[in-house]
Amino acid sequence: MSATDAPSTASADELQYVQYEGDKEELYLPAIRQLISKDLSEPYSIYVYRYFLYQWGNLCYMALDSDKALIGVIVCKLEPHRSGTHRGYIAMLAVRETHRGKGIATKLVSLAIEGMVAGDADEVVLETEVTNTASLKLYERLGFLRSKRLHRYYLNGNTAFRLVLYLKEGTATKRADDAMRAMEGDRVVGDTQMEEGRYDREQFA
Amino acid sequence: MAQDPLRANTTPSEDAAGIAHVDGSGSAKHVRHVERHAEAGLPMRQALKQQHKIAETQIHDITEKFRTAAGALAVGQLVKDEYFTLFESITAIEIMDPKMDSGFLQPGETVEESYDALAPLLPEEVIGIMDQLLSYEMAWHTGYPLSQTLFTSVYIDKLLYPESRVFEEAQFYRGFVPDDKRPGVLLEVLRAYCLALIKCCDFVIAKIVGRDYYEEEDFCTHTYNRVLFVQVPMDVFQRELNAAMERLVEEETDMDEVLRNALVTRLEFRLDMLTALDLECPIERLQKYWPTILKSLTLIDETHHLGEPVPDAFSTKIQRRLASTVPPRPIVELDFKDAFQKLRQLCDDCVEATRFAALPVDPLEYQSFLWSYASRTPAPLPYSRAYLSTILFHPNTLNTSMSVPLMDLRTLLLPASPILDQSNWTLSPPRDILMPKPPRLQLALLIDEFTERAGQNYIDLWTALGQNRCRLRRMLGHVILGWDQLCQDTAAVDEDLMRVVHDMGIEDEVFPFPLTTWVYHKKLWMMEKMVLLGFEQDIYFPDEFAGMYHFLSEISSGRRTILFRIQAHISDRIYALQDHRTTSKSTSTSPPPSNPQDQPATQQSQDLHDAHTYLTSLLHEATATTALAAALSTFYIITLYLRLLPYPIRPFSTELLRHELRMKPFLTLQPPEVQAFDESVKSLQPYGPYLEPDDKRVWRELGDKEGLLWRVVDERLKEAKEGLQGLKKGGAGVARAGGVQAEWEEEVKRGLKSCVALGVAVAGVKGVVGALAEVGRDGGGHGGKGLGEDLGIRLEIPGIGEGKRYSEGWVVGKVGKVDKGKGKGKGK
Numbered sequence A: 001m002s003a004t005d006a007p008s009t010a011s012a013d014e015l016q017y018v019q020y021e022g023d024k025e026e027l028y029l030p031a032i033r034q035l036i037s038k039d040l041s042e043p044y045s046i047y048v049y050r051y052f053l054y055q056w057g058n059l060c061y062m063a064l065d066s067d068k069a070l071i072g073v074i075v076c077k078l079e080p081h082r083s084g085t086h087r088g089y090i091a092m093l094a095v096r097e098t099h100r101g102k103g104i105a106t107k108l109v110s111l112a113i114e115g116m117v118a119g120d121a122d123e124v125v126l127e128t129e130v131t132n133t134a135s136l137k138l139y140e141r142l143g144f145l146r147s148k149r150l151h152r153y154y155l156n157g158n159t160a161f162r163l164v165l166y167l168k169e170g171t172a173t174k175r176a177d178d179a180m181r182a183m184e185g186d187r188v189v190g191d192t193q194m195e196e197g198r199y200d201r202e203q204f205a
Numbered sequence B: 001m002a003q004d005p006l007r008a009n010t011t012p013s014e015d016a017a018g019i020a021h022v023d024g025s026g027s028a029k030h031v032r033h034v035e036r037h038a039e040a041g042l043p044m045r046q047a048l049k050q051q052h053k054i055a056e057t058q059i060h061d062i063t064e065k066f067r068t069a070a071g072a073l074a075v076g077q078l079v080k081d082e083y084f085t086l087f088e089s090i091t092a093i094e095i096m097d098p099k100m101d102s103g104f105l106q107p108g109e110t111v112e113e114s115y116d117a118l119a120p121l122l123p124e125e126v127i128g129i130m131d132q133l134l135s136y137e138m139a140w141h142t143g144y145p146l147s148q149t150l151f152t153s154v155y156i157d158k159l160l161y162p163e164s165r166v167f168e169e170a171q172f173y174r175g176f177v178p179d180d181k182r183p184g185v186l187l188e189v190l191r192a193y194c195l196a197l198i199k200c201c202d203f204v205i206a207k208i209v210g211r212d213y214y215e216e217e218d219f220c221t222h223t224y225n226r227v228l229f230v231q232v233p234m235d236v237f238q239r240e241l242n243a244a245m246e247r248l249v250e251e252e253t254d255m256d257e258v259l260r261n262a263l264v265t266r267l268e269f270r271l272d273m274l275t276a277l278d279l280e281c282p283i284e285r286l287q288k289y290w291p292t293i294l295k296s297l298t299l300i301d302e303t304h305h306l307g308e309p310v311p312d313a314f315s316t317k318i319q320r321r322l323a324s325t326v327p328p329r330p331i332v333e334l335d336f337k338d339a340f341q342k343l344r345q346l347c348d349d350c351v352e353a354t355r356f357a358a359l360p361v362d363p364l365e366y367q368s369f370l371w372s373y374a375s376r377t378p379a380p381l382p383y384s385r386a387y388l389s390t391i392l393f394h395p396n397t398l399n400t401s402m403s404v405p406l407m408d409l410r411t412l413l414l415p416a417s418p419i420l421d422q423s424n425w426t427l428s429p430p431r432d433i434l435m436p437k438p439p440r441l442q443l444a445l446l447i448d449e450f451t452e453r454a455g456q457n458y459i460d461l462w463t464a465l466g467q468n469r470c471r472l473r474r475m476l477g478h479v480i481l482g483w484d485q486l487c488q489d490t491a492a493v494d495e496d497l498m499r500v501v502h503d504m505g506i507e508d509e510v511f512p513f514p515l516t517t518w519v520y521h522k523k524l525w526m527m528e529k530m531v532l533l534g535f536e537q538d539i540y541f542p543d544e545f546a547g548m549y550h551f552l553s554e555i556s557s558g559r560r561t562i563l564f565r566i567q568a569h570i571s572d573r574i575y576a577l578q579d580h581r582t583t584s585k586s587t588s589t590s591p592p593p594s595n596p597q598d599q600p601a602t603q604q605s606q607d608l609h610d611a612h613t614y615l616t617s618l619l620h621e622a623t624a625t626t627a628l629a630a631a632l633s634t635f636y637i638i639t640l641y642l643r644l645l646p647y648p649i650r651p652f653s654t655e656l657l658r659h660e661l662r663m664k665p666f667l668t669l670q671p672p673e674v675q676a677f678d679e680s681v682k683s684l685q686p687y688g689p690y691l692e693p694d695d696k697r698v699w700r701e702l703g704d705k706e707g708l709l710w711r712v713v714d715e716r717l718k719e720a721k722e723g724l725q726g727l728k729k730g731g732a733g734v735a736r737a738g739g740v741q742a743e744w745e746e747e748v749k750r751g752l753k754s755c756v757a758l759g760v761a762v763a764g765v766k767g768v769v770g771a772l773a774e775v776g777r778d779g780g781g782h783g784g785k786g787l788g789e790d791l792g793i794r795l796e797i798p799g800i801g802e803g804k805r806y807s808e809g810w811v812v813g814k815v816g817k818v819d820k821g822k823g824k825g826k827g828k
């Protein structure tokens, strides 16, 4: 599916979908923070946003209305993962409450996936709460499968599903090469629970 | 997504493998975690290193350099160095942000709480505080940190901080207090209760960190540098509790009897709790303590209403003084009712765990017990799981005359076998090392080599069975890979073994390649469990059911084939033994060459018969699994064609990619267990794609109740029922689940009920397929007219944990009628 023929209602179409630009931080970031933190029990520091936007601003898409007000946003990253794959990760996604259920998130995720495909990603992963029906439904319709259930993944004690979308054949059998393995120690901490580092340091991994 | 940003601020979790044994101190443990990370030079550590160096730091003025460098940047331009990781971004805080900066005070807010811990309390208030503490204690047990639970108590804080040099200093005050402020009896009662509660926490942490657990996911061991009386022995706390009880009775003579009893009950409960949690508690006495606690629970519950809450005795502000980088987070509120429920569950689960000590020495009984324990609902809390694994890994349990894997191997494959004859281990090697070793000694050495190699894999399986259910599924994936490697490593040992067997001329008495067969059988069993856990954890979509049950059926069927071969071999041996006996009676020749010397023939025959019965039970079980999985798979294939299940278009994915993702845990296994994609499509889509079947027979076949797929469902369902009935008839003991007979019987019953439910669903669908011939006339791509809800029915998939599935792993759809006219368009 290309970004243009995504199933969308009139309302989703009236919006403008734009890529984040690093030199417009002042313009965009406050609105992004505000939109995202609405759904968080604790705020992210500005450094979390910058961590993603500085390195992968091209994988951040925003839905703006005709007044340039932010309606929806998606924040991602794409980098080699210790498993040996080139892994895309959807870190944040939110649509303004008044505009939900109109396919806006679907469009944002589609754009991000296309961006990752263009960036030669093998797979896309994310975590979402097992009770977040809207989010599960939206990702699963696009092709994500649940790969794991993560007990008490969030600080509030809630359990998550890890969702995975393979983009290329042979992803499952990729192996980390030795150079990557040597980095493993750093990576594990570097990824923490924002990605699977936290709970996936399985005993036998 | 929507992660809580502060998660990473607490202790980084450790690999289970990295967890050392009990050191009796939660806090010391924590310090060690940090040090470990230090050595690795990880980010968090760098910060610590810098702190240490402060003393030697020299001061350089870099203002100019900084200005020059900064001048080269545009305003607002970001600079990031490569050491700035996601971890650091998450742990960073913004100063003066009220939600992040723990030092930030709202106007008029004070740093310290103003609650006076020496103010006299009413008995009702003491009860209220005690019960509130109990709620927080249980909230902690379910996984919340002490900082948001027990450590919000002003009383607990006073006792722990500043740390007392001698135990007597642990008071609600430090230093001198005027006589009129000295705590009275009721405060002493509360103090004794709190002290014992703190010691209970110490015991709990020590028990949990002594086993495999996952920080934060299961439990938070963080004590924020507070020392939970690690060094103070238990009797000190018992003395305090007893003294408090005495003073209550002797000095508070005016107090309402009911209130006093309520207080005494709570002190007694703490006393019992302390005894039960004691780490030194000898394994044979474990069973004694929990029932007493369970009794006092009822009394606490009945008197809870007497309590008067004292909300001011708890404060989030205390968190500011705890050694943590996390800003104060809200207190975790767990209702007393729910907390009490958890406490009862904790006790029940521990009682159940103590039954482990009474099991017969048999790893297969252990396995059944562990499986059943892991399946308890609600899931046992981390403490109870640690409690059970402490018993499991107790030297008493493991100190058996025969190694654990070997006992398992003997039961399945080598009953009464010359290979495992005790005397093999008594032979000594020839003096001359150039001389070949006696064959029996060679056998013993090979078996030793194998058991040494397999021991860890066996422990890994047990360890996995002790984890929370989500992790069990994921860990099984790793354990399976470990057993796969074991299987490959064992091949060489098996070959040597078979050569010796051949040289000794006892091939008839040995199942070929017994070691690899045993490993392989266990591996398949684990794979089946892992797939079933996937269903139980809601991992698969309805349109994946057909494929996953098909996969399950294939694995299980492979295991069944092995079991058949083993059983045939055992039968042969039984006949051979009988033959020999009849011939030897008539001809009186010498005993068979390999008959183990110290094993009379009757014992041998008994062992073989036992093995035969056990295999029969296993076969029933494998048959049931194979057949029920196949029946369900076929049923879901049918319902996919009938469009009774949602089948999303999934623009970014393909069937091939999803197949690869699903099969990922099993792709590397040897021999290969995963069907090639094309093959699996052939099995799963016999009439072509579900939405566009290109085989014209599809509607005729599905419309005919005797059509091929329907026949498969009916036959396999019948087989599954027979298997389960056979299994039930054999009983739990024969299945090596005698220790958990009730649970085992329940599980079999649930299997049978699932079969019945599938029968009902099949009938429901068959009832409406008559009209399919109509659909068929248009051929394939008719756009689904006459299918799905046009059939007048809907297939509902029962969710997990709602009690709507008879068995969580066997998902049987339920057929409901569609209210024509109204139902259309609703759902898919």
Ligand SMILES: CC(C)(COP(=O)(O)OP(=O)(O)OC[C@H]1O[C@@H](n2cnc3c(N)ncnc32)[C@H](O)[C@@H]1OP(=O)(O)O)[C@@H](O)C(=O)NCCC(=O)NCCS
Residues within 6 Å of the ligand: A039, A093, A094, A095, A096, A099, A100, A101, A102, A103, A104, A105, A106, A107, A127, A128, A129, A132, A133, A134, A135, A137, A138, B001, B002
């Ligand atoms: C998740 C979220 C981004 C979805 O945004 P959206 O623009 O409404 O999503 P879309 O309209 O593209 O599609 C969502 C799908 O879920 C459905 N959906 C939306 N809200 C739902 C709800 N409350 N319950 C069930 N389904 C819901 C929609 O109907 C749609 O499915 P359908 O087309 O089959 O009907 C939005 O709800 C949100 O911002 N939530 C809070 C933040 C969050 O949870 N982020 C994701 C964390 S991983």
